[in-house]
Amino acid sequence: MPSNKNQQQIEIIKEKLEKAKALFIIDYAGTNASEQVELRSAISEAGGEMFVTKNTLVEIALDKKEFKDSLTGMNALVFSNEDVISALKKVYEFHDEHEKLEIKQGLLIADDQVLNQAEVEKLSKMPGKEELLVKLLRQLQAPAHGLVNVLNAGQRDLVYVLKAIADKQQEAAA
Numbered sequence: 001m002p003s004n005k006n007q008q009q010i011e012i013i014k015e016k017l018e019k020a021k022a023l024f025i026i027d028y029a030g031t032n033a034s035e036q037v038e039l040r041s042a043i044s045e046a047g048g049e050m051f052v053t054k055n056t057l058v059e060i061a062l063d064k065k066e067f068k069d070s071l072t073g074m075n076a077l078v079f080s081n082e083d084v085i086s087a088l089k090k091v092y093e094f095h096d097e098h099e100k101l102e103i104k105q106g107l108l109i110a111d112d113q114v115l116n117q118a119e120v121e122k123l124s125k126m127p128g129k130e131e132l133l134v135k136l137l138r139q140l141q142a143p144a145h146g147l148v149n150v151l152n153a154g155q156r157d158l159v160y161v162l163k164a165i166a167d168k169q170q171e172a173a174a
Helices: 004-019 033-045 055-062 065-070 086-098 117-124 129-173
Strands: 022-027 048-051 075-080 102-108 113-115
Touching (some): 004 048, 004 055, 004 075, 033 086, 075 086, 113 117
Antiparallel strands (some): 022 075, 022 102, 048 075, 102 113
């Protein structure tokens, strides 16, 4: 039977899972305190949270046998609260910049789908919510820009023709 402190930790993990869209298990061994602060800050800016607790408590809270192999070493849980990808992208940016961290596994909470390391890496390369919104906005604006260009084409072409005629008359007069 876990102690009161451990039971509280388990409850905290379960509460965070209820709010999160996705969860990722990372091994942060080899990072120093300032790098951990930097990583936590980046994850927080992306609408996520990094949480460190005992592996056995994580295993109890998650209640998934698929995570058993990943729960060894110095692990942290990264909860992505805003959207599935944003916090994960920050973890991979940190990983690429510092060549530290091992991203072990993930969990898409809405689908209750456990992701292996390769699937988590694929997920990190997908465009985030903001990138998709920008693309959608561009797609929605494209027809309006095209229409404006078509409507202005006649006037623009007329100006070019008049300019060419004027240039030709100047050459003839000179």
